Amino acid sequence: MNKINKNLSFIFIFLVAVFTVSCEKFLEEEIVDQITVDYIYTSPEGLEVGVNALYSLMRSYNAPSGAESRLKSNIFFMAGTDLGQTRTWHRPYGPNHTASAFVSNKWVDGYEIIDRCNAIITNARNVEMIEADKNRVVAEAKIIRGELYLDLYRMYENILLDTIATTPENANDSIIYKPAKKEDIFKLIDEDLDFAINNLEYGAEYGRYSKSVARHLKGKSAMWQENWDEAAKQFDKIIDESGHRLVNLSDVFGQNLDHSETMFVYTRDELLGGGDHLAGGAGSWFGSVFTNRLYEDSHGYFINKVEHGGQALAWSVPNAYLKSLYDKENDKRYTTYYYPETYIANNPNSDRFGEEIMPEEFDDNFRRYHFSLKKFYDEEKGAMTNDSWKDHMYYRFAETYLLGSEAHWRLGNNDKALEYINIIRRRAYTGVAYSADDTYDFKEYSLDNYLDESARELAFEKNRWFLLKRLGLLVERQNLHYRYGSNSSNLVPEPMAPHMVNCPIPQSQIDLMGTFPQNEGY
Numbered sequence: 001m002n003k004i005n006k007n008l009s010f011i012f013i014f015l016v017a018v019f020t021v022s023c024e025k026f027l028e029e030e031i032v033d034q035i036t037v038d039y040i041y042t043s044p045e046g047l048e049v050g051v052n053a054l055y056s057l058m059r060s061y062n063a064p065s066g067a068e069s070r071l072k073s074n075i076f077f078m079a080g081t082d083l084g085q086t087r088t089w090h091r092p093y094g095p096n097h098t099a100s101a102f103v104s105n106k107w108v109d110g111y112e113i114i115d116r117c118n119a120i121i122t123n124a125r126n127v128e129m130i131e132a133d134k135n136r137v138v139a140e141a142k143i144i145r146g147e148l149y150l151d152l153y154r155m156y157e158n159i160l161l162d163t164i165a166t167t168p169e170n171a172n173d174s175i176i177y178k179p180a181k182k183e184d185i186f187k188l189i190d191e192d193l194d195f196a197i198n199n200l201e202y203g204a205e206y207g208r209y210s211k212s213v214a215r216h217l218k219g220k221s222a223m224w225q226e227n228w229d230e231a232a233k234q235f236d237k238i239i240d241e242s243g244h245r246l247v248n249l250s251d252v253f254g255q256n257l258d259h260s261e262t263m264f265v266y267t268r269d270e271l272l273g274g275g276d277h278l279a280g281g282a283g284s285w286f287g288s289v290f291t292n293r294l295y296e297d298s299h300g301y302f303i304n305k306v307e308h309g310g311q312a313l314a315w316s317v318p319n320a321y322l323k324s325l326y327d328k329e330n331d332k333r334y335t336t337y338y339y340p341e342t343y344i345a346n347n348p349n350s351d352r353f354g355e356e357i358m359p360e361e362f363d364d365n366f367r368r369y370h371f372s373l374k375k376f377y378d379e380e381k382g383a384m385t386n387d388s389w390k391d392h393m394y395y396r397f398a399e400t401y402l403l404g405s406e407a408h409w410r411l412g413n414n415d416k417a418l419e420y421i422n423i424i425r426r427r428a429y430t431g432v433a434y435s436a437d438d439t440y441d442f443k444e445y446s447l448d449n450y451l452d453e454s455a456r457e458l459a460f461e462k463n464r465w466f467l468l469k470r471l472g473l474l475v476e477r478q479n480l481h482y483r484y485g486s487n488s489s490n491l492v493p494e495p496m497a498p499h500m501v502n503c504p505i506p507q508s509q510i511d512l513m514g515t516f517p518q519n520e521g522y
Contacts, residue, residue, distance in 0.1 A: 041123035044130075047137045050120045054144050055208070055266075056277060057113045061106075062462075063266040063392040065275075065282030069105050074462065075289060079316035081464040082477035083455055086316045087366050087486040093494045094484070097504075104506040106155060110148050111162075117145040119165035132199075139199035143209045146192030147217055153185050154224070154466050157502045158519055161185060177513040186225055193218040202242045206258050207267040212242045213395055216263060219403060224470055228410040235404030239420075244397040246423070246433040249336050253375045253393065263395040270389045283387020287376035288313040290460060294343060296368045301345040301357050308346075309339065309372065310381045317370045321481040322459055325452050330440065332431045333456055339372040364487045373460050398424055399463065402454050409445050417445045424457055447471075469501050497521065 040046040064070035072090040079085070080092035120141040124134055152159045161180040164170070196214035204210030219234035238244060245260040257265050266281070273280025291309035294302045304310060318338065326334040341359050345352040362369035378390040405420035422442060426435040442449050454467065468474035478496040485491035499521025510516055 041119060042127060044127060044133065047120060047124055047127060047129075047134075050116070051137050051140045052279075054113065054116060054120075054141065056279065056281070057109075057116070058144060059266040059281055059392075060276035061109050061113065062394060063284060063286070065284055065387070067285060067386075070109070071285060071289075073106050075316055077465045078460045078462045079290075080478070080482065081468065081474075082481040083319060083322040083459050083464055084316055085319035085366075085370075085483040085485075085491075087314070087484070089315045091484065091494075093478075093482070093496050093500065097500065104508065106503070107152070107506050107509060110152050111160070114145055114148050114162065115166050117141040117148075118163055121145070121163075122165055135199040139196040139214075140209055142192035143196035143200070143214050143217070146189045146196070146221075149185060149189050149192075150217060150221055150224075153182075153189075154469065155503045156505060156519065158505070158517065159185065160516070161188060163188070175513075177516040179517070186221060189221050190218065193221065206262075207265055207391070209264060210242075212238050212244060213264050215242075216395055216400055216403075219400075219407070223403065223407065226410075228407050231407035232404065232411060232413070235400050235407060238397070238400050239404060244400070246397060246401075246427055248433050249332055249427055249431040252396070252398075253337070253377065255379055255390065257391045257393055261397045262393060263397055263400070266392040266394055268389045268391055273389070283385070283389055284376070284392060285313070285386045285388070286392070287378055287381065287388045287390075288386040289315050290317060290373035290376065291339065292317070292366070292370045292372045293368055297363050298368075299350075299352075299357075299361070299363075301347055301350050301352050302343070303347045304384065305346055306379060306381050306383075308343070309374075309377060311384055311386050312372075313386065314367045314370060314372070317366060318373055318459065319481060319483050322455060323371050325456050327429075327440075331428050331456065333428050336431075337373070337375055337459070339374050341371060364489065366486055375460060393461075396461075398457055399461075402450070402457065405445070406450055409450070414445050418442055421445065421450065421453055424453060428456065474501055 038046075040050045060070060062074060064074065067089075075086075075090055076092045086092065121138055124138050124141075127134065149159070149161070158179040160177060161184060193214050196209070197211055197218065200209060200211045200214055202211045204212075215234040215238050219231045219238075222228070222230035222234065243260070244263060247259050247261045251259060252261060268282075268284065269280035270283075271280060272278060273282050275282050287309060288311060291312040292314045293312045294308045295304040302308065328334050343357050345355050345357055347353060359369070375393075376388065376390070378388040380390070381388050401420045401424055405417045408414075408420065409417035418441070422438070423434065425440050425442065426437055427433050429435075429440045430437050442453075451467075451471075451473075455464065458464065465474065468477055475496050475498050479493065482494060482496070483491050484494040499519070502519045502521075504522035505516070505518055507518070510518055
């Protein structure tokens with residue numbers, strides 16, 4: 001029996017604290033002074049509180065606030081691909097790759113959340129409640145556990161499996177830690193996701209997992225196992241049954257993400273927030289990370305305004321290769337998913353006020369000016385802050401179409417593969433969901449066409465790194481296109497070594513486990 005982190009971190013005090021402060025929104029804002037572990041695991045209301053807390057933990061894991069190690073880890077997978085360029089702070093493939101903060105929190109936090117999932121799944125068996133309600137609670141815990149194991153496998157490959165929760169009785173058990181077999185990992189993942197598929201509805205509440213997300217993850221799991229039939233089945237089911245639909249291009253990342261293309265978002269609420277551990281979370285910095293500081297340009301053409309992204313950081317930006325993939329004249333994603341390359345001077349005190357400023361007129365400093373991502377734009381962002389309280393899109397229906405197209409192509413179903421990918425292209429070139437205009441349709445399906453279209457549609461949405469790794473192309477394409485530097489004169493490739501396709505397991509965890517091997521190359 002493998003027991004995760006029994007001696008690595010005893011988290012019951014942490015658990016009670018998180019569950020206490022995360023329950024406000026979900027219990028009609030009732031003030032709860034003390035929530036005991038017995039309450040959480042022995043009552044229907046407690047199980048609901050426990051599952052709600054999992055959402056807060058997962059938001060911190062995948063869409064954290066502020067500038068801390070969890071933000072670094074997520075930027076790594078969003079920008080550390082063939083589509084990204086970095087200049088500072090986290091430097092994914094620099095000399096500190098092994099010691100970089102992302103290698104610790106993804107492993108440690110992931111297993112802590114899995115341990116909480118295990119506790120809910122195990123203890124729910126003994127709680128008397130309506131069976132359908134119990135199954136839904138367990139299904140939400142299982143989909144999170146399945147999602148985390150899929151992510152951990154894709155990040156580290158050599159991972160532990162555990163389905164038994166930490167308790168005071170077993171916390172100090174002697175354990176021999178060893179990597180799980182791939183077939184055992186995917187067996188657990190698929191069993192968890194099957195349970196979720198069977199016990200969740202398509203029409204879940206906004207900000208909660210649904211049958212669509214369970215099928216989406218099951219399809220991804222199947223693709224990592226090269227089970228193309230199963231993958232195509234899951235994506236087809238979402239497309240045919242779920243009620244999800246693409247929206248017009250201008251609405252995809254609009255201010256209101258509660259629309260039919262959204263499959264799952266991490267929600268934020270400033271009134272209930274103030275920290276990742278609270279029900280409302282805390283302000284996100286993603287919109288600032290990928291946006292230039294136009295207002296710092298030395299010519300004084302600009303002042304800090306929300307329409308340009310407001311307070312910004314420009315730590316990571318889209319690279320020249322990604323920009324080159326767009327038909328700039330016709331592909332409307334170029335002007336919808338990104339800020340313009342030319343801006344109108346907005347500083348009333350500038351003699352160029354109201355005039356167009358061309359790219360060659362800006363400082364040669366990527367922090368001050370660079371092609372920037374607009375997917376996290378928040379029109380309600382406060383002045384002089386990096387904090388955004390806009391919800392965070394995490395899974396969306398467009399990716400289902402694209403993954404479905406690959407699955408059908410692998411099966412030789414070229415007509416279906418082209419149908420799915422061209423639905424995405426038609427919207428890109430018309431701006432309208434489900435347009436009948438076939439002017440820009442692909443006539444043939446190829447891996448290169450698929451990868452380019454996936455890049456154009458899904459760039460910086462935390463899927464490219466994993467897609468390229470699954471296809472065995474991550475190192476090759478990163479070495480070709482990823483860049484590091486702060487201006488055009490020092491912009492350089494920063495090659496990814498082959499062993500970096502598997503992240504280093506935190507050395508502190510290996511030291512505590514004693515018997516678990518480090519990944520090759522570290």
